[in-house]
Structures are given as structure tokens and as C-alpha cells.
Amino acid sequence: MLLNHVKTSLRSLRKSKSYALLNLLGLTSGLVVFILITLYTTHELSFDRYHEKADRIFRIYKADMDNFYQGTNKYAVVPTPLAPAMKQDYPEVEQISRVNSYGNTVMRVGEEVFLEARIHAADPAIFDLFSLDIVAGDKATILQGPDAMVVSESVAMKYFNRLDVIGEVIRFRDQYPFKVTGVIRDMPKNSHFVMDVILNFEGIISELDGRERMGRWSNSSYYSFVLLKEGADAAALQDKMPELRVKYADDPIDEDGQESLYYLQPMADVHFTQDVNFDIAPNADKQALYIYVGIALMILIIAAINYINLATARALNKTREIGIRKVIGAQRSNLISHFMIESGLLVFTALILAIGVLLLVMPSFSAFIDKELALNFSSPQLWILLLSLATGMMLLSGFYPAFILAKFKPISALKGRGRAGNGSAIFRNILVVFQFAVSCVLILGATVLTEQLNFIQNMDTGYSRDQIIVMGVRDRGVRNQLDVLKEELKRIPGVKEVSSSNSLPNNFSSNSSANWVGKKEEERVVLYTNTADYDFVDLYELELVEGRNFDSNIATDETAVLLNESAVKALGWENPIGKQMIRWWGDTGRVVGVLKDFHAHSVHLEIEPIQIFQRSGQFNVSIKVEGDQVDEILKAIEAKYQDFDPVYPFDYNFFDDIFDRAYLSEMKTAKLANWFTGLAILIACLGLYGLAAHKVQHRIKEVGVRKVLGASISNLLGLLSKDFAMLLIIAFMIAAPVAYFVMDGWLSDFAYHIDISIVTFLISLVLILLVAGLTVGYRTYSAAVRNPVEALRDE
Numbered sequence: 001m002l003l004n005h006v007k008t009s010l011r012s013l014r015k016s017k018s019y020a021l022l023n024l025l026g027l028t029s030g031l032v033v034f035i036l037i038t039l040y041t042t043h044e045l046s047f048d049r050y051h052e053k054a055d056r057i058f059r060i061y062k063a064d065m066d067n068f069y070q071g072t073n074k075y076a077v078v079p080t081p082l083a084p085a086m087k088q089d090y091p092e093v094e095q096i097s098r099v100n101s102y103g104n105t106v107m108r109v110g111e112e113v114f115l116e117a118r119i120h121a122a123d124p125a126i127f128d129l130f131s132l133d134i135v136a137g138d139k140a141t142i143l144q145g146p147d148a149m150v151v152s153e154s155v156a157m158k159y160f161n162r163l164d165v166i167g168e169v170i171r172f173r174d175q176y177p178f179k180v181t182g183v184i185r186d187m188p189k190n191s192h193f194v195m196d197v198i199l200n201f202e203g204i205i206s207e208l209d210g211r212e213r214m215g216r217w218s219n220s221s222y223y224s225f226v227l228l229k230e231g232a233d234a235a236a237l238q239d240k241m242p243e244l245r246v247k248y249a250d251d252p253i254d255e256d257g258q259e260s261l262y263y264l265q266p267m268a269d270v271h272f273t274q275d276v277n278f279d280i281a282p283n284a285d286k287q288a289l290y291i292y293v294g295i296a297l298m299i300l301i302i303a304a305i306n307y308i309n310l311a312t313a314r315a316l317n318k319t320r321e322i323g324i325r326k327v328i329g330a331q332r333s334n335l336i337s338h339f340m341i342e343s344g345l346l347v348f349t350a351l352i353l354a355i356g357v358l359l360l361v362m363p364s365f366s367a368f369i370d371k372e373l374a375l376n377f378s379s380p381q382l383w384i385l386l387l388s389l390a391t392g393m394m395l396l397s398g399f400y401p402a403f404i405l406a407k408f409k410p411i412s413a414l415k416g417r418g419r420a421g422n423g424s425a426i427f428r429n430i431l432v433v434f435q436f437a438v439s440c441v442l443i444l445g446a447t448v449l450t451e452q453l454n455f456i457q458n459m460d461t462g463y464s465r466d467q468i469i470v471m472g473v474r475d476r477g478v479r480n481q482l483d484v485l486k487e488e489l490k491r492i493p494g495v496k497e498v499s500s501s502n503s504l505p506n507n508f509s510s511n512s513s514a515n516w517v518g519k520k521e522e523e524r525v526v527l528y529t530n531t532a533d534y535d536f537v538d539l540y541e542l543e544l545v546e547g548r549n550f551d552s553n554i555a556t557d558e559t560a561v562l563l564n565e566s567a568v569k570a571l572g573w574e575n576p577i578g579k580q581m582i583r584w585w586g587d588t589g590r591v592v593g594v595l596k597d598f599h600a601h602s603v604h605l606e607i608e609p610i611q612i613f614q615r616s617g618q619f620n621v622s623i624k625v626e627g628d629q630v631d632e633i634l635k636a637i638e639a640k641y642q643d644f645d646p647v648y649p650f651d652y653n654f655f656d657d658i659f660d661r662a663y664l665s666e667m668k669t670a671k672l673a674n675w676f677t678g679l680a681i682l683i684a685c686l687g688l689y690g691l692a693a694h695k696v697q698h699r700i701k702e703v704g705v706r707k708v709l710g711a712s713i714s715n716l717l718g719l720l721s722k723d724f725a726m727l728l729i730i731a732f733m734i735a736a737p738v739a740y741f742v743m744d745g746w747l748s749d750f751a752y753h754i755d756i757s758i759v760t761f762l763i764s765l766v767l768i769l770l771v772a773g774l775t776v777g778y779r780t781y782s783a784a785v786r787n788p789v790e791a792l793r794d795e
Helices: 002-015 017-045 082-089 153-160 201-209 234-240 242-248 267-272 286-327 332-369 380-406 410-414 421-458 476-480 482-490 555-559 565-571 630-644 655-661 664-698 700-708 713-747 758-784 788-792
Strands: 057-064 093-102 105-109 112-116 119-122 134-136 148-152 169-172 176-184 197-200 220-228 260-266 468-472 495-501 510-513 526-532 544-547 561-564 580-582 588-595 610-614 620-625 652-654
Touching: 017 286, 017 332, 017 380, 017 664, 057 267, 082 093, 082 220, 082 242, 093 201, 105 153, 112 153, 119 201, 148 153, 148 169, 153 176, 176 197, 176 201, 197 201, 201 220, 234 260, 242 260, 260 267, 286 380, 286 421, 286 664, 332 380, 332 664, 421 664, 421 713, 421 758, 468 630, 468 655, 476 482, 482 495, 482 620, 482 630, 495 526, 555 588, 555 610, 561 565, 565 588, 565 610, 588 610, 620 630, 652 655, 655 664, 664 758, 713 758
Parallel strands: 119 197, 148 176, 526 610, 561 588
Antiparallel strands: 057 220, 057 260, 093 119, 093 220, 105 112, 105 169, 134 176, 148 197, 169 176, 468 620, 468 652, 495 620, 510 526, 544 588, 561 610, 580 588
């Protein structure tokens, strides 16, 4: 019996190639999207869960009561003595490790120099917390000693082309010698930070910062992780942590007078942290992840609805087959089984096609999301997912059509007049409304996303972004002679201006309480601070609204200060020019100018008060170029740079790329939304085509009679299309408030954003009606131009 059902189902599908093709297209698209997003979501949710003790590992972060930075008062770095004090005072703490991160640092092995991106310092106890697979070295002594270093297999192979590297010496920053005491297997990619080189924490921190600084409670520069004992209550321990500062610190508040609270965050949650400053690595947005899953699920449901509409529209062509089967004794269960098998054949064929498509698109998708995803066919979890998904799709999409077809009465079916009833027609209409309501929400969402990104790209940020090359100068010796390097760079044809600064104008990275002559004890104003040379304002075309720019011809401008309008307002000064600010280094400088407010941070944040101290020889060197020979200019800049710094590789970015990188998450979301929207519309149109086919087939004789009585093609098109237009308008009316609510909430995360206008909704409505009109129009036009004799032949 089963084999007979399979044979007849295959024969039926061969006779209806267009039906099978449309269904396979819709089902395959839905499955591809859902599997991709499922793999991506599973990967993101697996971060740090591979650690054997993950459920007992916690990251410590702090909140300073009134010290807000980048919109939040939470910080991933905590006082250096905090974790050791916890281990000493709290028996529920089994082990602790502090961690520091160094990115893009020069490492020397003999005569060879490498630029390493993932270098960290950690206490030896890091091996008691994290599941680090040691392939060479003794866990009891690994990383012990101030000059101890552990490297990953990749680094060992890159530096020495072998793994037996115990005892080898590597010079950190080309000056601090460290001895390799262990080799670890490369950490999994689903780690919220990956360590390729691990230095002994106290050894390197003592060298760079001094051992005395490590004991300061005011020094919040490093990350801390704790391992709790089995059964320990993390919440109860967290409540006791403020006692440590009172007990051990000379002053229970830090240097800015800020009271701090400390929090224990489960290791598995760190990857999704969004509101903590200075995190050790970029994190993911869990809310966006769930939105992707929701969209993928909706697309899968739309694909199933598409199948239902196409299957029920095809029912009229199968009524005689159903009648004959019932007359010769087929039971209702037999008919349902037959149509479910037909559904299963389509779904499992679509699944095979989806796997093929996934193998093709997976590398591009992985590159787009910057994650290494793959279909691991040896994984039982993957096969459980695929088979469960296919079975669920088969049941979801196949049961309703099979149930409706099996209800046809034999006599009516043999006459070719099978009916599914008014209730079924209403249900199909509801499905179409749901399909296009989802599609409308996606269209409106994608439109708002794109408009906001265009707004950011084209907004007046208050500084120039075009044709500016930014290179990092890491060597202090080079920074000490940066004025000479600048003059050499200016001699290159095409180089217009050169400036050095601590921060770039789109990301002022430091803030602190401002200090000025005459400041009262109770006064406290926090200013974001940048240090820059004389050419910074001109190169980035910052606008002065009062006073003047730094002037290298005026000797006192070596300590000069610039403020922005917001800083003047925050300080409450009516006449800021000439006011004396106490700079970071304890010297006093005069305010010489006031800059027009510009966006020194992401447009997610309001413009903050800022001050700029004149100081040459900073890390970032900005080079403004002109003309279209950028490649030749870059080669000349690199040659000049290497003359001054033969050790550190030439490292540069274009400033407009740096600016765009701040909104990379939004850009990726917009691209995904556009792809999802296109697929949803495609699949929904297939469903609409199925409903149109059903309507036209149902009214084909009516069309023939009307044509005989003189109805024009335009009259018939209007007659057959008006119901669809009404369904689409209903779908849009449902979708519009939902989309507005969702996107208005998303825009509220930006301090500067577009307003959602009625025009956006009207354009989306026109787009939906146009696409749907073409879909329905094709099917209805073919019926309207048909010879009426053919329609009436069977009457």
C-alpha cells in the first residue's frame, strides 16, 4: 500500500510540474533560511559553554554610581586587588584569575617579527577556571614565574614551525623576554575571547605598570574571573562584595569620588552583554538573535502556508481522482495517507535541495556574519534538527490539504464539483492575510532600517570623513620624533595635511572630572577628553564658533585647550575664552576657542561635553590626501613610515571605514532584513498565486458566461482581482501599527534618528500592491483571455 501511494504521488507530481516546482521553490527557501538562522543561533548560544566548570565561573564587573561613560555606568574592568581579596576572605571562592588584553602587539623571535592580535596576561589559575587543553607543559607549573608564557598551537607553528617549543624565548613588544612554558590547543571559536598568547599576569603588569599600582583599589584596568565552589550562592556572595573596598582600601571610594557596586555575571552570559564599557571583546545582541529566529520561523510558516494554498487550489483538478478512489472503497484515512505522502515527498525533496543550497551559501554567509559555521553531517544533533524540521513541515503543510481533499463527497467529486466549503475559503483568505501582514512588517522594517542607516551616512557629523588615512604609531621612539615624520609625509605629492591625536573625532575614548582654576569643591563636571596637535581641527574641518584654533606660532599654546559648545554649557561659562583649565599632567592651559558641537561618539548617544588638550606625538596619525592616486600615495606613506619604524608593520585604515565600523551591527541587520524581506515576498507571492489559481478555477465558467455576454478583459481583471486587493489592504492595516511599534522602539535607541513618516508606509503599500498585482494579474489575465467555449464546454 505504501509503495502504491508513493508511485501514484510521484505520477501526480510529474503531471503537475509547475505545482511541484512552485512548492519546491517556496519550501526550499524557507528551509534554507531557517536552518541558517538555527545554526547561527546555536553557535551564538554555545559561547563559553564548553568550559567544564562554566556553570561555576563568573565574570566580575562594576557599576559606578554617578560615573557614566558612553551612556552607561557599568564597567568590565574592576580594581586589581578585588579578586585576590575575594579568594582570601570568602571561602565560597575556589579560585580567581585576572586577565588583561593586548591587541596587535609586536612579538620578536630571533630576527623575525610578528604582529600578534590575541595576546593576554593572566594568573596561572586561569588553567583551573577555563578548560584549556594543554598539549605541552605541566599544568602544575605552567605559566608559573614572572617571565612565563603559554602559546597556542597556531602560534607555535607560525613562529617555529613545530610544537616542541618549551624553553623558547619570545620578546613581547620587542623588549620583554618571555620563556615558553606550555602549548595549548587553539581555543574554540565560540569563546567570548580567544587567547593565542598568555603571559604571566603579575610578571608583565609589574614591568609595564609597576607592582605598587597592582595594589591600588583605584586602579580599575583589568578583568577578573572567579570560580565558585560547588553549591555556592552567587547572589549572596555578590551582596557581600562592597565590604571588601571598605575593609581593604585606604578610601572606600575611588579617585573620582565614585561609590562602586560589584556584580557576578555567569560566564555564559558575558557574550551577550550590551551595556558594559571596555569589555574584553565585542559581544552579540541577544535580542537581535531572537528577532532573527522569529523572522526565520515566520518565513518557514509562510512557506507552509504557500503549500497549503497551492494544494487546496489544485484540489479541483483532483476531484475526479478522489471520487473514483472513494467509489472503489478507499477510506478517508487512506486518502489522508496518500496526500500526506505526497506532501512528504515534496518536503523531503525540498530538504535535500536546501542542504545543497546551504553547502553553496554557507561560506558566504559565514564571511558575512564573521563566524565559522558549517554543516557537520557527523553530528546527531544536525540530523535530529533536519528530520524534525522536515517532519514538522510535512505535518504542518500537508495535513490541512489532505483533510480537505478527503472530505469531498464521491458523487460531487465524480462530477468535478468538489467543494471545500465557505469555511475553507475563509481560512485560505486568513492565511494569505497572515502571509502578507508578515511581509508588510518586514518591508516596513527593512525600509526604516535602510532610511536610518542612510541618515547616519549622510548626516552632518561636524567633521570631514573623506580621503583621510589613519595609521597607528605604536613605537614611543617614533612618537617622540613625530613632528619630523609629519614633515616628511607632507612632502609626498597628494598629501594635504597630517595630524596626530589620541582619539579620532568619532570616538573620544577618555572622560574624567574636569578641573579648572577657581573650581569649588562641590562642583563636578565630567568632560570627554582628547589630546591632539595643532593640525587636528583643520584636518578634520571642525568648526569654531568662538575664539581661535591652536597656533604653533604662539608659545603658550603648547598647553592650550579647546572646548565644545556642550562643555561651555555644562561648565556654566558665559565667556569661556581665557579661562584656565588644569590638564591631565597638572599644568594649566588657557581656553583659546570653542568648537561647534560634533558627534564625538555614536549617534546612539547625545553629544557630550568635550575638551581637547594641545599635545603632539599621539598614537593616531591622520593623513588627508587629495586626488585619485590613493594607492601610490599609500605606498609612499608606507615607505616613509618604515624609514622611522622598521619593527612595527605599517597599519592603516580609511577614516570613513572606521566611522562605518561603529554601525556594522546595524548594517548587517539591514542586509539580512532585506534578504529576509525579499524571500518572504517571493514565498508569499507563490501563495497568492495559488489562491488566485483557486479563485480563477472556481469561477472559470462564470468568466465564460460574462465573456459571452460582452464583458471586456479589463472588466474581468477587475472582477477577479478586487478580492485580492482587499485582502492585501487588510494585511497592510494589520501590519502597519505592528511595524510602527517595533521600529519606533528600535529608533529610540538612537539619540539622533529619522522620524517614521506616512510616506514610508504609503511607499510600502504601493510596493506590496504592485508586486501582488503582477502575481495575481498574470494568473487572472490568462483566464480572462481564454476562449469562453473552453470554459463552458463541460457545463
